[in-house]
Amino acid sequence: MPHNVKTSRRAAWIFAPSLLVSFLFVYVFIGITVYISLSNWKIGTSPNLTLRQPFGGTYAELVQEQRFQADIRNVVVFTIIFLVLAILGGLVAALFIHHVSVGKGLFRTVFLLPYALSFIVTGVAWRWIFAPATGVNEILRSMGIENPPGWTTDTTILGALNDPSGTDFLKVQFGIPVALLPIIFAAAWQLVGFAMAMYLAGLASIPEEHLEAANVDGANVWQRLRYIVLPQLWPSTITCFVLLLHVALKIFDLVVAMSGSGPGFVTDVPGIYIYNYLTSRYDKASAMAIILLLLTLVVIVPYLVRGYRKERKA
Amino acid sequence: MAVETLEPTTSRSVQAPRQRPKKLAPKPRSWSIPRTAGGWIVLAVCTLATLGMLVPVYVIITTALSGSTGAPNFFLAFPDAPSLGAFKGAWTKLHGSLANSLQITVPAALVSCLLGSINGYVLSKFPFRGSNALFTVLLVGMFIPFQAVIIPVFQFLNMLHLQGSIIGLILVHIIYGIPITTLIFRNYYEGIPTAIIEAASIDGAGIWKTYVRVMLPLSVPGFVVAGIFQCTNIWNDFLFGFILASPAAWPATVTLNNLIGTTTVDYSELMAGAVLVAAPTVLLYLVLGRFFVSGLTAGAVK
Numbered sequence: 001m002p003h004n005v006k007t008s009r010r011a012a013w014i015f016a017p018s019l020l021v022s023f024l025f026v027y028v029f030i031g032i033t034v035y036i037s038l039s040n041w042k043i044g045t046s047p048n049l050t051l052r053q054p055f056g057g058t059y060a061e062l063v064q065e066q067r068f069q070a071d072i073r074n075v076v077v078f079t080i081i082f083l084v085l086a087i088l089g090g091l092v093a094a095l096f097i098h099h100v101s102v103g104k105g106l107f108r109t110v111f112l113l114p115y116a117l118s119f120i121v122t123g124v125a126w127r128w129i130f131a132p133a134t135g136v137n138e139i140l141r142s143m144g145i146e147n148p149p150g151w152t153t154d155t156t157i158l159g160a161l162n163d164p165s166g167t168d169f170l171k172v173q174f175g176i177p178v179a180l181l182p183i184i185f186a187a188a189w190q191l192v193g194f195a196m197a198m199y200l201a202g203l204a205s206i207p208e209e210h211l212e213a214a215n216v217d218g219a220n221v222w223q224r225l226r227y228i229v230l231p232q233l234w235p236s237t238i239t240c241f242v243l244l245l246h247v248a249l250k251i252f253d254l255v256v257a258m259s260g261s262g263p264g265f266v267t268d269v270p271g272i273y274i275y276n277y278l279t280s281r282y283d284k285a286s287a288m289a290i291i292l293l294l295l296t297l298v299v300i301v302p303y304l305v306r307g308y309r310k311e312r313k314a
Numbered sequence: 315m316a317v318e319t320l321e322p323t324t325s326r327s328v329q330a331p332r333q334r335p336k337k338l339a340p341k342p343r344s345w346s347i348p349r350t351a352g353g354w355i356v357l358a359v360c361t362l363a364t365l366g367m368l369v370p371v372y373v374i375i376t377t378a379l380s381g382s383t384g385a386p387n388f389f390l391a392f393p394d395a396p397s398l399g400a401f402k403g404a405w406t407k408l409h410g411s412l413a414n415s416l417q418i419t420v421p422a423a424l425v426s427c428l429l430g431s432i433n434g435y436v437l438s439k440f441p442f443r444g445s446n447a448l449f450t451v452l453l454v455g456m457f458i459p460f461q462a463v464i465i466p467v468f469q470f471l472n473m474l475h476l477q478g479s480i481i482g483l484i485l486v487h488i489i490y491g492i493p494i495t496t497l498i499f500r501n502y503y504e505g506i507p508t509a510i511i512e513a514a515s516i517d518g519a520g521i522w523k524t525y526v527r528v529m530l531p532l533s534v535p536g537f538v539v540a541g542i543f544q545c546t547n548i549w550n551d552f553l554f555g556f557i558l559a560s561p562a563a564w565p566a567t568v569t570l571n572n573l574i575g576t577t578t579v580d581y582s583e584l585m586a587g588a589v590l591v592a593a594p595t596v597l598l599y600l601v602l603g604r605f606f607v608s609g610l611t612a613g614a615v616k
Contacts, residue, residue: 010521011440018433018492019448025489026455029466036465093363100360101348109603110364113371116599116606118550120567121588124574125370128377128581129389138388189370194610201611250459253552257571271553274461278557282465293462300457308450 030293037286043279058287066171068288070265071273075295077176078184078269079248085188087240090195091233095225097196098203108200112193119190123257126186127152130258152259154178155266172265179266183251183258190254191247195240202236203229242303249295374592378404378585385581404573404586411569412590415549417480418565422487423544427537429488430495434536435529437496438503439511440521449496456493460553468558478560486558487548494547495540498612502536503529535605542602543609546595566591 037058040048052058062068097107114122129135130151140148149156160175206229214224252271261268261276270292277285348354373389380386381399437445460467467486468477476482506529514524555565564572570587573580599606 007440007521008442011436012442012445014436014521015433015445015448018429018496019452021489022452022455022492025463025467026458029463029470030458032466033462096356096360096363100356101346101353102357103360107360107364109600110367112603112607112610113596113599114367115610116546116595117592118552118567118595120550120552120571121374121592122370124570124584124588125374127574127579128385128585129370129373131389131581134385134387135389189367192367197607197610246457252461253567253571256552256556257574271459271461274464275557278464285461286465289459289461289464292459296457296459297454300454304450304453304457308446311446 030290033286033293034290036282037290039283041282043282052283058283059291062284062287062291064169064171067265067268067273069170069172071268071270071288073172073174074177074180074265074267074269075249075251078180078187078251079245081176081181081184082187082191082248083241083244085184086191086195086244087237089188089192090197090240091199091237093192093196094199094203095229098200108196111196114190115193117190119253120257122186122190123254126182126189127258130182149178151182152179152267153263155264157266177262177266179259179262183255183267186258187248187251187254191244195244198236198240199233202233206232238303242299245299246296249292249299374585374588377582378589380582381586385585400580400582400586401590403580403583404590407573407583408566408569408587408590411564411566414480414559414563415565415567415591418483418487418555419545419548422484422491422548423541425484426488426491426495426544427499427540429492430497430540431499431530431533431536432525433492433496434499434501434503435525436521438500439508439529449500452493452496454493455490456497460490464553464557471558478558478563480559480563483554483559483563483565486554487551491544491548495544498540498543498609499533499536501612502533502539506532538602539605539609539612542598542606545598546606549595 035049036047038051038056040050040052042048054060093111097104097111100107132148132150132153135151137148137151154177156178157173157175158178160173162170162174164170164173210228210232211224214228219227250271251269252275255267255269255272256275259267261272270288274285274288274292277288348357369390376392376396377385377389378400379396379398380393381397381401381403386393437449471477471479471482471486474482476485510528510532511524514528519527549565550567551565552567552571555563555568556571559565559568570584570591573584573587
């Protein structure tokens with residue numbers, strides 16, 4: 001590269017406006033949100049920017065709330081089940097589609113199709129599929145199940161770990177809310193194709209020689225999968241894990257379209273919490289937004305830093 | 315590995331199909347009948363899984379077609395008398411916001427692609443001290459939950475008297491689209507030989523002249539990939555439209571969501587609306603799927 005100080009400086013100036021705009025709209029605005037979360041600004045056009053006493057009182061208020069605790073439970077349950085479904089589903093789909101002899105393109109196209117849709121479209125479709133009176137419950141009833149779940153309006157918590165009535169602090173039952181399951185299925189349906197695409201790209205990059213060598217050594221299908229294919233798919237798995245985890249934490253539109261908060265906040269998530277308090281409590285909405293941001297950054301920053309380090313080595 | 319987000323040396327997935335790396339071993343052209351039992355099992359599993367994936371699509375379409383008789387009593391039932399009646403109602407309610415979505419998506423996607431292209435060009439061909447670190451700083455903007463900035467954004471648009479307007483939404487989509495388009499273009503330009511830039515520079519062309527005369531003409535595939543990606547993202551946005559737009563500027567996703575009434579839901583009209591909202595991005599995907607997938611694997615995806 002013909003490099004001199006002058007071109008370097010010009011290059012930096014060309015990049016500067018984008019960087020500045022991003023700096024303002026991302027970093028400065030996050031800073032403002034942090035400040036609001038610590039302030040007394042409840043609502044209104046004239047901001048009350050005095051700091052709340054005791055310091056961080058809004059956060060203390062949050063963690064005591066039933067709704068906040070339900071949100072944390074929901075986001076954890078949602079994330080775990082969704083990641084397992086989407087990543088395992090994507091891996092299995094990719095392994096099969098990679099080896100299919102006919103119609104590879106068609107299968108790939110169909111699996112990735114939901115990714116092109118808006119979460120709102122996905123949400124309205126799955127809301128109808130799980131409608132208690134006309135949806136999958138019809139199938140369950142025909143199979144002899146008398147009282148099928150109410151799905152997104154069901155308040156049952158599966159495998160509840162605790163009884164909230166006994167303690168002062170825990171105000172929700174920790175377990176798997178039945179109401180979340182339809183939303184998790186919908187999210188997995190929408191994003192399984194993303195995982196599949198990542199795994200197909202990973203599979204395409206495995207050198208044929210490795211597999212042929214294993215063949216010559218007499219390795220069977222499972223041995224080849226276990227010792228050659230899966231280890232080489234590890235980078236795809238990390239990418240899927242990080243990006244899907246970040247989708248799960250931020251989930252909002254899908255829940256809005258399918259159920260909203262649900263009875264007793266069984267399907268409430270941080271995104272909806274924040275939205276609801278945008279019209280009544282700026283401080284609470286901001287505090288929840290910062291908690292959500294921290295959860296996201298814990299995942300994303302190591303991933304970005306890892307990418308940056310790799311690049312410096314390259 | 316095409317999946318590694320930030321690796322310049324291996325990120326070839328956004329390149330024009332012509333520049334794709336050669337396959338390590340030539341694969342036999344598919345479309346052959348399976349020859350082994352295992353082959354048949356793989357085909358059967360793929361077919362069944364694909365049919366399973368299509369169930370929601372079938373449900374959306376058949377319910378949308380059940381217009382005149384109302385939504386069926388069972389979600390898998392095929393309508394007795396299929397009609398396009400529900401589409402009429404859905405169109406009446408949605409056409410205004412579909413137009414809004416179009417007015418938001420096209421300029422926002424164009425401008426964010428142009429900015430991303432300029433940034434990507436500078437970062438990949440004229441790296442300066444600290445440019446990689448600054449790029450990583452920029453990328454964070456792609457991943458933050460927008461709720462963490464929404465109150466300041468709201469106040470900022472208010473200050474500019476753009477609150478609730480289509481222009482405000484365009485502005486926001488452009489700003490938060492810069493990181494992803496920069497990433498896509500940077501990866502794309504990594505695949506274009508630096509020798510071309512060097513030649514132009516020896517001929518006396520500066521950064522801008524080289525961009526306009528040399529880089530832009532080579533950028534068409536990059537613009538297609540980033541453009542499809544941004545169009546899809548912006549068209550499918552709900553959060554910004556929901557929180558920042560006034561009813562007159564509602565994008566189609568928001569209006570569609572509002573069709574879910576609080577008491578009863580007209581599912582046939584709702585599904586017809588879903589078809590209308592989904593149609594543009596699905597068409598883009600079906601027609602230009604290869605580029606769509608490139609955008610996906612190019613870099614990280616929101």
